[in-house]
Amino acid sequence: MNAVGGMWGAVRPHGVRLVAAGLAGVAAELCGLGLIAAAAWLIARAAQQPGMAALGLAVVAVRAFAVGKGSLRYVERLAGHDVALRALAELRGRVFDALGRAPGERRERLREGEALTGLVADVDAVQDLLLRCVLPAVAAVVCGLAGVVVCAAAVPVAAVVLAAGLVVAGVVLAVAAAVLGGRSAARAAEARRVLAVRALDVLEGGQDLEVFGARERFAGAAEDAARRLERAERSAARVSALVAGAGFAVQGLTAAAVAWVSMRAGADEVAVAVAALTALVAVEAVLPLAAAAQRLREVLPASRRVAELLRTPPQPVPARPRVLPPGPLSVELLGVHVSYDGGVGCGRAGAAALDGLDLLVERGRRVAVVGASGAGKSTLLAVACGEVTPGAGSVLLGGLEVSACDRDAVRAAVRGLSQDAHVFAGTVRANLLLARPGASGEQMEAAARRARFTEVVERLPEGWDTVVGAGGHGLSGGQRQRLLLARALLADPPVLVLDEPAEGLDPVTADAVVGDLLSGAGGGTLLLVTHRLAALGGADEVVVMDGGRVVQRGGHGDLLARPGPYRDLWEAELLAA
Numbered sequence: 001m002n003a004v005g006g007m008w009g010a011v012r013p014h015g016v017r018l019v020a021a022g023l024a025g026v027a028a029e030l031c032g033l034g035l036i037a038a039a040a041w042l043i044a045r046a047a048q049q050p051g052m053a054a055l056g057l058a059v060v061a062v063r064a065f066a067v068g069k070g071s072l073r074y075v076e077r078l079a080g081h082d083v084a085l086r087a088l089a090e091l092r093g094r095v096f097d098a099l100g101r102a103p104g105e106r107r108e109r110l111r112e113g114e115a116l117t118g119l120v121a122d123v124d125a126v127q128d129l130l131l132r133c134v135l136p137a138v139a140a141v142v143c144g145l146a147g148v149v150v151c152a153a154a155v156p157v158a159a160v161v162l163a164a165g166l167v168v169a170g171v172v173l174a175v176a177a178a179v180l181g182g183r184s185a186a187r188a189a190e191a192r193r194v195l196a197v198r199a200l201d202v203l204e205g206g207q208d209l210e211v212f213g214a215r216e217r218f219a220g221a222a223e224d225a226a227r228r229l230e231r232a233e234r235s236a237a238r239v240s241a242l243v244a245g246a247g248f249a250v251q252g253l254t255a256a257a258v259a260w261v262s263m264r265a266g267a268d269e270v271a272v273a274v275a276a277l278t279a280l281v282a283v284e285a286v287l288p289l290a291a292a293a294q295r296l297r298e299v300l301p302a303s304r305r306v307a308e309l310l311r312t313p314p315q316p317v318p319a320r321p322r323v324l325p326p327g328p329l330s331v332e333l334l335g336v337h338v339s340y341d342g343g344v345g346c347g348r349a350g351a352a353a354l355d356g357l358d359l360l361v362e363r364g365r366r367v368a369v370v371g372a373s374g375a376g377k378s379t380l381l382a383v384a385c386g387e388v389t390p391g392a393g394s395v396l397l398g399g400l401e402v403s404a405c406d407r408d409a410v411r412a413a414v415r416g417l418s419q420d421a422h423v424f425a426g427t428v429r430a431n432l433l434l435a436r437p438g439a440s441g442e443q444m445e446a447a448a449r450r451a452r453f454t455e456v457v458e459r460l461p462e463g464w465d466t467v468v469g470a471g472g473h474g475l476s477g478g479q480r481q482r483l484l485l486a487r488a489l490l491a492d493p494p495v496l497v498l499d500e501p502a503e504g505l506d507p508v509t510a511d512a513v514v515g516d517l518l519s520g521a522g523g524g525t526l527l528l529v530t531h532r533l534a535a536l537g538g539a540d541e542v543v544v545m546d547g548g549r550v551v552q553r554g555g556h557g558d559l560l561a562r563p564g565p566y567r568d569l570w571e572a573e574l575l576a577a
Ligand SMILES: Nc1ncnc2c1ncn2[C@@H]1O[C@H](COP(=O)(O)OP(=O)(O)OP(=O)(O)O)[C@@H](O)[C@H]1O
Pocket: 105, 108, 340, 341, 342, 343, 344, 345, 346, 352, 353, 371, 372, 373, 374, 375, 376, 377, 378, 379, 380
């Protein structure tokens, strides 16, 4: 029920259109039924040569039903698709809203090709609930009932036989199709998922696979998945064909049985013809129920996943948000705990990324955060800028609980450079101005100088107007990183967070950049995650993390002077160098 709830919420605003589509579908089926009943009556009665006056009304009825059936079917298709597409647009809007509300790590998972492709397919599949399940089912049920009524009017006992035929065609076959076809559909869905993952591996990692000589193996795995998908789809098609064949057999047998009991009951030939042909049309109307049931089995899991996403509770919005003070802000984390779903926690399944972390960074201070890989440094920055909501503990900005402040104001106040920052397709200038649209040429130049990006721009064919591709295509890794750093510096927010700003730069430039960032004058509070310890002499303070906690803090020189985690990291860095 929850699964359908997600779609229903999107359909409700278009309820009138949906009812119109349903009524048009029902009316089209009833016209089909009326057409056959009237035609049967007309042919059988004409054979008795009663004269034109007795047949006139039936001739008009046949014409009206024939025209009505075609036109109403067209109206039903038009209105049905109109409402389904409107509901789909509404549903997509709701899914985007829910994604916006979702915690950062969930959005993060959705960036993976497989999950994103899956979500898009799930949302699209939900429209089939309306077009291929609900609307055909409503029309089938009404037309089946109308068939029984017409049959009962012609030959009462034949109506019982028709009802039995309808139950077999509309219920027994539908359940069989759902059970047998559902299994194949589940296998096909899983095979489709595996194929998408394998195909992404081959497409995105093609170069690496070639280098490591693993292309054949991965391509073979993709082919295997494609074969499994083909087998599952064949099996689903076999079930559909079998059910369709059985449906036609039930249809023919029901019509024959209705004719036989009608004759046995002593009905005249006109009544027999009307009852038999009505049975033929009524059973035909309920046959799509089997296909609808099979499709329902395929669509329900997708609808369930979409409904689950839509249930993401909205972030509580403070009634009267507190206003952050101007200028650089202090950052304080008190007993902060973060666990990621599915996080491997450095080999300890389910371990916390932040484990009761306490940290106060006073306003305007320049703090370097260091620690082994997986210590929780990036998670600390993600919590500080509101990307990840802690499971427990408090985060204060300028002395105010971030949950009491406007979310957009917090986002604007704490920004910088994350490990997965994106370069957009467009000019280098446009990429930089994204951080501060009104920035002057001097401000851009200054940010570029600090990020060592000026020398890159000078060598680009069109300078600031050089066009780069999405993801920084056309730039080297180091050039891309300098562009991203320049963009973060241009933003100049009250709290600047930089995650590995010198990643991909040569060691000398990297140390120079990190050193400048930590010792440069002015600007806001700075939280900088780095592995380059040699450049930390200028930092106001160095914070050492391990296992999601702060294990040591102090000045670079003081920390080096005594044994402890920082000196261990330093010695390990010297050894590696
Ligand atoms: N999106 C995520 N989903 C699941 N687990 C995650 C996610 N991000 C981090 N983790 C887990 O949380 C722990 C801390 O990760 P985090 O990225 O904060 O460490 P880090 O100190 O920045 O590491 P590195 O120096 O390698 O970047 C890790 O053990 C990791 O397994």
